[in-house]
Ligand SMILES: [Ca+2]
């Protein structure tokens with residue numbers, strides 16, 4: 001009887017030790033998983049803040065003329081983002097196209113030998129007038145009258161929890177959001193596209 005009681009006590013001690021060991025092994029993974037979920041939600045929230053700032057400012061840009069005042073539009077978006085993410089580093093870029101259908105499309109070339117690449121002597125349309133064949137035909141900047149402008153805002157900020165640092169990844173992340181604006185037809189559009197065959 002005494003021997004049986006001693007065995008039961010030993011078994012109970014073993015069970016406790018096993019539970020402690022299991023907890024020690026699984027707790028860090030569980031904690032990392034919880035932090036990862038929180039971090040993902042935080043990034044989703046940041047993306048919504050940035051998207052909201054860009055969309056709202058772009059809508060008002062049509063009414064308030066910010067398209068012709070780029071710094072004013074940038075300042076408005078930056079101000080809205082910094083209200084929530086005070087240490088975010090916000091940057092902007094613009095690419096201009098002649099029409100909506102041209103946004104992010106490549107420049108085209110005459111593939112006379114059908115090999116899928118532009119060879120010397122095959123002509124291409126240098127839409128953005130930079131002297132090279134590009135995968136994106138947009139011109140950097142605000143473009144000219146009546147142009148379509150792809151407006152992109154990017155924000156770089158530090159993540160709240162050290163999830164990525166634990167995994168050896170950078171603690172900072174960058175999100176971006178884009179919208180399309182249309183320049184006013186304030187003057188005749190002066191296209192700069194040319195054909196290059198050399
Ligand atoms: Ca070719």
Ligand SMILES: [Ca+2]
Nearest residue numbers: 126130132134
């Ligand atoms: Ca080009």
